Amino acid sequence: MATTEGLVPITRAYLARYYDKYPLAPLPDAAVDLAARLRALTADLAAVVPITLDEELLEQEAAGIPAHKIDENLWKNREQMEEVLFLLNKSRHSVALQQKSTPEDTEIVSILDDIETKLKDMLKKLEQFQLKNADNIFNTVMTYMPQDFRGTLIRQQRERSERNKQAEVDALVSAGGSIHDRYVLLWKQQMERRVQLAHLGSATGVYKTLVRYLVGVPQVLLDFIRQINDDNGEVFVNAPFFISAEDAGAAGARKNDEYKETIIPAGKTHEVILSVEAVNSYIAWEFSLQQGALNMVLDIGFHVEYISPSGEKTLILPYRRYEADQGNFCTVSAGSYKLVWDNSYSSFFKKSLRYKVDAVPPVVEPAVPAVEPL
Incomplete structure (x- = not known):
């Protein structure tokens, strides 16, 4: 993850001065x-x-x-x-x-x-x-995201969103839409991408569900995303993404980290239960073990199970030992999901666990509308 410490997002006033260095030839x-x-x-x-x-x-x-x-x-x-x-x-x-x-x-x-x-x-x-420019912008923003399940989920949401948009275009073409009709839709979709990213920066709209679990993402990044994707925002080839706080006369970035740490004694387990209210939510986790005594490389058992409202248990992720892991899955049922770190097999060694987990509600996008034949 690239650092934004000491940086703030570009402003239009600064960008205008910046582009004085790149005048357009008549x-x-x-x-x-x-x-x-x-x-x-x-x-x-x-x-x-x-x-x-x-x-x-x-x-x-x-x-x-x-x-x-x-x-x-x-x-x-x-x-x-x-x-x-x-x-x-x-x-x-x-x-x-x-x-x-x-x-x-x-x-x-x-x-x-x-x-x-x-x-x-x-x-x-x-x-x-x-296509290359869109990927460059997205990948640059993602370098400032924490390299854990949060970035992975954003990529998955983007891929699903793009598939839905392509399906909408295909439906229009199949219904006999003209070239102009198709480009009206493509431009509408382009503006929706920018609005979604602006919502990500301002924590409004459907993307507020993403912002909820983006604790740890520097505020400077969210401010930047909001500013470049509003109705007047633009990103140019030579545009700086961030500038120093001194140049902008503003405060620096904010840091936050939601990792938790716990000691799991020998012969014991540590459990976290996450409640899910809607299908197509994501259960996501990342964890690692801190170095043990005598510099020994240790592992710990980990599995995930689903607990239905009636109390019935179903194994979702089979038991396996890890030194560290990052993962997620999309839920098919509402209810409770229990994540279990298991040190019961150890007779002597406690384990120092550092972890982060979350249940992320689905980002609901409008259904692809049926297109009447022209």
Whole structure:
């Protein structure tokens, strides 16, 4: 786990000053001239061949005001590329172009094929950039999370959330949704990701159940997550994640640790019972043994069992000896779960146990809605 001691989250004022070091070069005159020529050419073509309904939406998008968010611009670029590729599909070519009736038709088809190839390559690179950037941000945040079951559960929740989002997109496509419909949904999902992370930082919304067990995560990290993921937040390539408290004029990070320690005498056990009110909760644990007398490497038995409301016991995790362990499982029943550390087999040696356990309620996400055919 990386340390945030002495650091505070970036602020917009600091970030604005920081980016003064990275001024954007103005567009070259050639780019401005090219844009003007393309607009004039488009107007001339539209006068000869009126814009079709399929082309109208793309024309409106291109003529609109660019989005103020960098990530929204990336999604818009992808959408417009896919719309252009749809229009370039050979099935939409005129009969003359499909038959290559004249040398001029052959040349036009060759140019269109070249444009299609380049657009597909650009679209693939843009998709890969977005995926890589999302992973980089998530993994950077995770380096500041405790490397125990809490980080593991956040990763599992993220994977499940992404599967649900993909299922929602697949359902829309299967129902006949258009390219525009799909990108409206993709952008909505992107904003939901940012809202969820902002909730994680401010301990509101459904993610407050995660914050409840994130004791030990520096407040500086939660503040940072909240700030970069609100409606005006952005993360740029050169952006610093954290700055010194001296630079920001703010207090440093807060530390907290929920590990417990206990001595288990020879011939005894130590038990912890966790109550679970809902299925799909997580039972999570991490423990290790402190070094024993004479520098001996010791182990201890550990198992988990379920106790139903009627008192019936069911073994969930079989007995095994460990020096240390970290794990979790998703519950299928409400009730009590008993975690047992067993030193009953030892006749002489006590065990010094350091552990952390929790029952984490499920983070409930909206069900994937049924999409009516268009």
